[in-house]
Amino acid sequence: MRETTEAIVGAITGSFAAPSSLLLGRYDHGRLQYTGRTTTLAQAASSTVAGLLAPARRGHPWTGWSFSAGWGSRETLDVTLVEPELVVEVGVDVARDASGRWHHPARLHRARPDLSPGDVPRITAPPR
Structure with missing residues (x-):
């Protein structure tokens, strides 16, 4: 679902x-927590998003983190931190x-771009 x-x-x-892909987060107790990443972006979507990104300023909440290339993989992704200001609408598995x-x-x-990070739902416990 x-x-x-x-x-x-x-x-x-x-x-x-x-x-190529976006690493996504949501706030939990005032800290931006990683929640997942997107599939590979289509060229049009990539171009649109590129124009809305800003380089990360000093003190990014994910500085020093590494991200796995996939479940059970020891390979890490080569990522570029961005200023956590852009909100995106995504379809996710529940x-x-x-x-x-x-x-x-x-x-x-x-x-x-009409939404701010404060408009994004907070992390909640997964449904049981």
């Missing part, structure tokens, strides 16, 4: 000019782990 929701872009794979991370990659529906 899937649902549509919002998330905050905290990092990307690929370049600023052509992001299956989440105990931390609130989505089990499967999210599908980008659209950027939501």
